[in-house]
Every structure is written in C-alpha cells, then in structure tokens.
Amino acid sequence: MVRGVRFVCLVFAAAVALYLLLCLSLVPLVMYPPRPEYLPAEDEEVVADFNRDYCPAHLSAAGSADCKAKTGNFFFGLATAPAHVEDNLNDSWLEFAQNSKTQVRAWHNVPLPGERLRFWSAPNVEIELAKEAGSSVFRLGIDWGRIVPQEPVNGIEAVVDMEAVEHYKWILQTVKENDMRVMLTLFHHSLPKWALTYGGWIDSRTISYFEDFARFSKQQFGEYVDYWITFNEPHIFVILTHCSGTWPPGNKPSIMESLVCFTPWGHYGRAMESITKAHIAAYKALHEGSVKAVVGVAHHVGVIQPYGLLDLPIVYITRFLTEFHWIDGIQDYLDYCGINYYGQEILSGAGLMLVPEEEYSEAGRGVYPDGLFQVLVAFHNRYKAKQPKLRYIITENGFADARDIIRRPYLVEHLLAIHAAIQQGVPVDGYLQWTISDNWEWADGYCPRFGLVDVDRASNLTRIPRPSYFLYQQVSKSGIITKQQREGEWQTLQEEIKRGGVRPFCRAVAQDNRMWxxxxxxxxxxLIANKDWRFTKYKQPGLLEYVWRSFEVAVILLKDAVRLLSGGSLMDVSLPPEIISGEL
Structure with a gap:
C-alpha cells in the first residue's frame, strides 16, 4: 500500500516537473516575439510612407525578386457587412435579437434598432462617407438569405429573389461610380434561416449550396467585383454558434457536446471541415469563366497571450489553432489572405482575463499594435515558399471607442506596425478600417462603438464624423504618417489620462477579472489605462509576475470548484473595483 502511494506520488511529481519544463521551454517562443528590424530615425518627420517602394537590405544585397513586394500601390479602405448595416433584412440575427430567450443586450434599449444603418434603402450615406474619407476600396457583403430566401433543394434558380439581386447590383454600381473598388464578402457570420433548421455547417449539403451561391454570385456580380472574400472569420462563427451557443440560433450545447466540440468528431471539427471544402469549391467556381477573379478570405487573428507561466502550453496550442490551422488547409486556394486584427487576448486556465493595467476597447479586445507586426511576419515566414507568393490585406482593424480618445493613436500605431512589416519584406497590399459608422455589433448590440462616424439613433440616424474620421482621411489621402501626427495623438491621450479620464466598457466582468x-x-x-502600448514601446510583464499570476489562477479554479460543489454558478458578473459604475 505504501509503495503504491509512493509510486503515485512519484508519477505525479514527474508529471508536474515535465509540465514545468514544457512551460519554461515555451517562454522564448511565446513571451519574447520578434522585433522589427527597420524603424524611422528619431529625427525623421515622416514616420511611415506608404507611397514609397521598399526593399529589405538583406534582399536588396542579394538582388532578390522578393524586392518586388512594394508599397507603391498600397490602398486604404473601409469595411462593413450586411447583418451590421442593412435594413429590411429579416435574417436569423433579427430573430435572435428579438427572441425573449436570446435577446441581444443593447438592442432593445436604443431607438430604431431594426433599421441598423439603412444601408439597403439608403446606401449612399455610407458610400459617400467612405469616398470622402479617401477610401479606394470599399468592403461590403451580400446576404445569402436575402438572395436565396428558401432552401434551394431544386437549384438556386428556383428560389432566388431577383429583385434583391438587382438591388445589390445597384449598390455595387454606386460604389464603382464613387471611384472605389469593390471587395465583396459572401459569408459574413450570417447563415440563411433555412440552413439553421438542419444544422448549418455541420451538414454537408451546405457545402454544395454555398458552391452554387458563389457561382451564381460570380455570374451576377462579377463585373463589379475586384476582390472576393468567401468567408469572414469562420472559426469565430463556429465557436460562438456551435461551441458556446451565444450566436444564432442560440442553442446551448450540453456538457458532453462542449467537451467534444473541438475534437474532429465535435461540431467545431465537422463545421470547419465543411467550411474548408466549401471555400475550395467556391474558389474554383469563382475562377470559372473569362472574367478574372481575385479570391481570398478574411481570417481573424488575435494574439493570444498567457496570463501566468502555467498557461503557456494552452496558449501555444490555441495560437496554432486560431492562426494557421485553417489557412494551412486552404493555402493552395488563396489569391490573397485577409487578416482581421483587433488586438490581444490574455488567456488563463480560468478563462479570458481583464488585466487592470492593460488597455481594452469597449468590446474587450486588448490594445497591442506589436501583435499585428508579429502576425504578419509569422504568416509570411510560414507561407513565403508558396508560389505565386501569398499576399496580404488587412481586411479589418478598428477600435470600439465612443469617446474617440484612444482610437486615434490606435489607428496610427497599427499602421506603423504594418509599415514595419512591409519594410521587412511582407507583401501587404492594403488596409481596411472597421468601420465607417457605429453599427450593430452581433450579440453585443449597439454598445461597442467602432465607427469613425458617430450615429445619433435618437435623431433619425444622423451621422456625425469623429476626429478619427478626419485623421483617417488625412492618412489615406496622403499615404503618409508624420511624426507630428503620432506625437500629437499620443499627447492628447496622455492629457486625458492625467485628468483621470474614463471611457465606456461593454463587457461583463467577474470579481476575479475574468471577461465573459x-x-x-x-x-x-x-479608467483609461496608464500604459505605453505604442508600437515597439509595449513591455511584457516580467517572469516573476507570470509566476505569481499562476498562483492567482490556481486560487480562482479552487473557488470555482467550491462554487460548483455547493450548487452555485460561475457566472458572477459583478464588476471589480477598478470599474467605475455609471452610464455613458
């Protein structure tokens, strides 16, 4: 008996030691990312020039053809999507928002929620704002369910709504008449209601339906489209739809379904396999015919950071699954790779953490411009052997900030990160800001304000451009960022911090600083965080801080166990002390 206990103790101690060694071995990979090699000198007045052609020194010396990865044709644009902005749209999101069991917060308490931004009935408002902002590319989408209102069991032609098709043609033509190229998204987080009834992407019939939809879209809209996006952030859609049930139709998975969701046999694995097949089929369909198509995806990549030292293995695995896993499977069927980047997420064994000293958007995304540089370099290093060379477009980047205090330096610093990546040889063709005007943000409703333009919903959706709109206008029209702009926007933020400035926050947070x-x-x-998060200025916590945080997580998990054993709930969403009560 004693020997058995000793053996178990030895095995346990060996397992703990091996896990600690694994954590320590991952420290240089996760906690010390690569730094940019080329930065402007302190006395240079122009800190980024997207009009110039760059060639990294190590490639120039070798006379490499990679020096053709230039910025001279770099474009600036703005992005939106049907479910965010279209009125007269009876989609699954509308039902989800209005349903008493799944009612979207910050939907029922604002004027005219179902109007969204009236992009269907009055698209000129957003299109003209985009043009005046200096956009040369306008990203929008077509709603699959609006065009195909019934399940196409006998072919898409039997059920298609041609009036909707003609209306979309008119919108696309309006974009072109305003001298902007069109980037068109086919699937942006919104399945037709008929597809939800049989399981959506976990059912293989959705693959052939989407292929037919892509082929039909090419036939009808191909003359207007410069860039196609088949899927927007599919792994985010699958996680929130199938694994958490927080998106339409709002079916909460059982404990067993949650446990197996991310396995190849779970809903996540099955849905992502179907979406991979659907993208490949759509890619081939869009390349049929004589009209040339440029086809890519908009892939969400946030930098996952560890909260404590013991979180390094799960962070390493999560990074791979969210960064490369899907792109690895479709890399031979991409003309470009779109990157949607908003910031960092700090992950622990207890969940996502809100760290008081870090800065976050209203939607709970951590500010980390260095991460965009790291993502672009990592993707380029992984796929640079692909021929023809895989190019990149920032298809979404933005910051929810109703006060428009942080958004301005956020914009400048992320563009500097892109510029540094280009100087290191990453072929980035353009940047799209999310978004034009404040819109409906999925299950967050109208709480997070991502727009460069404020929308007064109490005054018939009146648009009021924010200072960030005019900053973006200056940068997009000139193609440069000056030292004065960078220092001026940062100084404005610092003055607000000195005054004890506060700003809205829309995410539910528990007493232990977990974000739900x-x-x-x-x-x-x-409170606005007093942290220097500018590009190349961000400092990670020290190793001792990571060790201490691991003890904090252990305490949180112990408290969770006690709550569950006593019949309580983990969803304690009372706010921690640093959150100041009050309404915007």
Whole structure:
C-alpha cells in the first residue's frame, strides 16, 4: 500500500516537473516575439510612407525578386457587412435579437434598432462617407438569405429573389461610380434561416449550396467585383454558434457536446471541415469563366497571450489553432489572405482575463499594435515558399471607442506596425478600417462603438464624423504618417489620462477579472489605462509576475470548484473595483 502511494506520488511529481519544463521551454517562443528590424530615425518627420517602394537590405544585397513586394500601390479602405448595416433584412440575427430567450443586450434599449444603418434603402450615406474619407476600396457583403430566401433543394434558380439581386447590383454600381473598388464578402457570420433548421455547417449539403451561391454570385456580380472574400472569420462563427451557443440560433450545447466540440468528431471539427471544402469549391467556381477573379478570405487573428507561466502550453496550442490551422488547409486556394486584427487576448486556465493595467476597447479586445507586426511576419515566414507568393490585406482593424480618445493613436500605431512589416519584406497590399459608422455589433448590440462616424439613433440616424474620421482621411489621402501626427495623438491621450479620464466598457466582468462572452445593456465607465502600448514601446510583464499570476489562477479554479460543489454558478458578473459604475 505504501509503495503504491509512493509510486503515485512519484508519477505525479514527474508529471508536474515535465509540465514545468514544457512551460519554461515555451517562454522564448511565446513571451519574447520578434522585433522589427527597420524603424524611422528619431529625427525623421515622416514616420511611415506608404507611397514609397521598399526593399529589405538583406534582399536588396542579394538582388532578390522578393524586392518586388512594394508599397507603391498600397490602398486604404473601409469595411462593413450586411447583418451590421442593412435594413429590411429579416435574417436569423433579427430573430435572435428579438427572441425573449436570446435577446441581444443593447438592442432593445436604443431607438430604431431594426433599421441598423439603412444601408439597403439608403446606401449612399455610407458610400459617400467612405469616398470622402479617401477610401479606394470599399468592403461590403451580400446576404445569402436575402438572395436565396428558401432552401434551394431544386437549384438556386428556383428560389432566388431577383429583385434583391438587382438591388445589390445597384449598390455595387454606386460604389464603382464613387471611384472605389469593390471587395465583396459572401459569408459574413450570417447563415440563411433555412440552413439553421438542419444544422448549418455541420451538414454537408451546405457545402454544395454555398458552391452554387458563389457561382451564381460570380455570374451576377462579377463585373463589379475586384476582390472576393468567401468567408469572414469562420472559426469565430463556429465557436460562438456551435461551441458556446451565444450566436444564432442560440442553442446551448450540453456538457458532453462542449467537451467534444473541438475534437474532429465535435461540431467545431465537422463545421470547419465543411467550411474548408466549401471555400475550395467556391474558389474554383469563382475562377470559372473569362472574367478574372481575385479570391481570398478574411481570417481573424488575435494574439493570444498567457496570463501566468502555467498557461503557456494552452496558449501555444490555441495560437496554432486560431492562426494557421485553417489557412494551412486552404493555402493552395488563396489569391490573397485577409487578416482581421483587433488586438490581444490574455488567456488563463480560468478563462479570458481583464488585466487592470492593460488597455481594452469597449468590446474587450486588448490594445497591442506589436501583435499585428508579429502576425504578419509569422504568416509570411510560414507561407513565403508558396508560389505565386501569398499576399496580404488587412481586411479589418478598428477600435470600439465612443469617446474617440484612444482610437486615434490606435489607428496610427497599427499602421506603423504594418509599415514595419512591409519594410521587412511582407507583401501587404492594403488596409481596411472597421468601420465607417457605429453599427450593430452581433450579440453585443449597439454598445461597442467602432465607427469613425458617430450615429445619433435618437435623431433619425444622423451621422456625425469623429476626429478619427478626419485623421483617417488625412492618412489615406496622403499615404503618409508624420511624426507630428503620432506625437500629437499620443499627447492628447496622455492629457486625458492625467485628468483621470474614463471611457465606456461593454463587457461583463467577474470579481476575479475574468471577461465573459456576455455584453452589457448599457456600458460601465472604466479608467483609461496608464500604459505605453505604442508600437515597439509595449513591455511584457516580467517572469516573476507570470509566476505569481499562476498562483492567482490556481486560487480562482479552487473557488470555482467550491462554487460548483455547493450548487452555485460561475457566472458572477459583478464588476471589480477598478470599474467605475455609471452610464455613458
């Protein structure tokens, strides 16, 4: 008996030691990312020039053809999507928002919620704002369910709504008449209601339906489209739809379904396999015919950071699954790879953490411009052997900030990160800001304000451009960022911090600083973080801090166990002390 206990103890101690060694071995890979090699000198007045052609020194010396990865044709644009902005759209999101069991927060308490932004009935408002902002590319989408309102069991032609098709043609033509190229998304987080009834992407019939939809879209809209996006952030859609049930239709998975969701046999694995097949089929369909198509995806990549030292293995695995896993499977069927980047997420064994000293958007995304540089370099290094060379477009980047205090330096610093990546040889063709005007943000409703333009919903959706709109206008029209712009926007933020500035926060947070998926009906006010998060200025916590945080996580998990054993709930969403109560 004693020997058996000793053996178990030895095995346990060996397992703990091996896990600690694994954590320590991952420290240089996860906690010390690559730094940019080429930065402007301190005395240079122009800190980024997207009009110039760059060639990294190590390639120039070798006379490499990679020097053709230039910025001279770099474009600036703005992005939106049907479910965010279209009125007269009776889609699954509308039902989800209105259903008493899944009612979207910050939907029922604002004027004219179902109008969204009236992009269907009055698209000129957004299109003209985009043009005046200096956009040369306008990203929008077509709603699959609006065009195909019934399941196409006998072919798409039997059920297609040709009036909707002609209306979309008119919108696309309007974009072209305003001297902007069209980037068109086919699937942007919104399945037709008929597809939800049989399981959506976990059912193989959706693959052939989407292929037919892509082929039909090419036939009808191909003359207007410069860039195609087949899927927008599919792994995010699958996680929130199938694994958490926080998106339409809002079916909460059982404990067993949750446990197996991310296995090849679970809903995540099955749905992502179907989406991979659907993208490949759509890619081939869009390349049929004489009209040339440029086809890519918009892939969401956030930098996953460890909260504590013991979180390094799960962070390493999560990074691979969210960064490369899907792109690895479709890399031979991409003309470009779109990157949607918003920031960092700090992950622990207890969940996503809100770290008081870090800065976050209203939607709970951590500010980390260095991460965009790291993502672009990592993707380029992984796929640079592909021929023809895989090019990149930032298909989404933005910051929810109703006060428009942080958004301005956020914009400048992320563009500097892109510029540094280009100087290191990453072929980035353009940048799209999310978004033009404040819109409906999925299950967060109207709480997070991502727009460069404020929308007064109480005054018939009146648009009021924010200072960030005019900053973006200056940068997009000139193609440069000056030292004065960078220092001026940062100084404005610092002055606000000195005054004890606060700003809205829309994410539910527990007493232990865990962020939940749930948003708030009305935002709470949070102190602006006094941290230097500018590009190349961000400092990671020290190793001892990571060790201490691991003890914090252990305590949180112990408390969770006690709550569950006593019949309680983990969803304690009372706010921690640093969150200041009050409405915006």
């Amino acid at each position: 998926a749930e948003s708030l009906d009305t935002p709470r006010m949070r």
